[in-house]
Amino acid sequence: MSKKLRVTLVRSAIGYKQDQKDTVRSLGLRKLKGTALHDDTPSIRGMISKVSHLVEVEEVDES
Numbered sequence: 831m832s833k834k835l836r837v838t839l840v841r842s843a844i845g846y847k848q849d850q851k852d853t854v855r856s857l858g859l860r861k862l863k864g865t866a867l868h869d870d871t872p873s874i875r876g877m878i879s880k881v882s883h884l885v886e887v888e889e890v891d892e893s
Contacts, residue, residue, distance in 0.1 A: 833870040835878070836888040838863065843884060853881050 839859040843851045857877055858866035868874045870889070878887055 832892055834890045834892050835868050835870050835874060836865055836890050837868060837878060838865045838886045838888075839884060840886050841884045843881075846884070850881050850884070853877050854884060857881075857885070859885070 837857055837859065839854060839862055842862060843854045857868070857874075867890070878885060
């Protein structure tokens with residue numbers, strides 16, 4: 831059983847630096863309230879911490 835992270839975009843990236851916009855896009859988030867499911871890996875955790883002010887994260891157990 832691997833852990834997954836559900837990432838939801840809750841604030842727009844407009845007005846933030848281009849690298850943060852690129853990080854949001856590479857997480858698979860395109861619209862507000864859009865969600866993406868990712869494996870819980872250090873690289874994904876690092877991307878989330880970079881844009882933590884724009885996203886909400888839930889840990890999900892995959893059955």
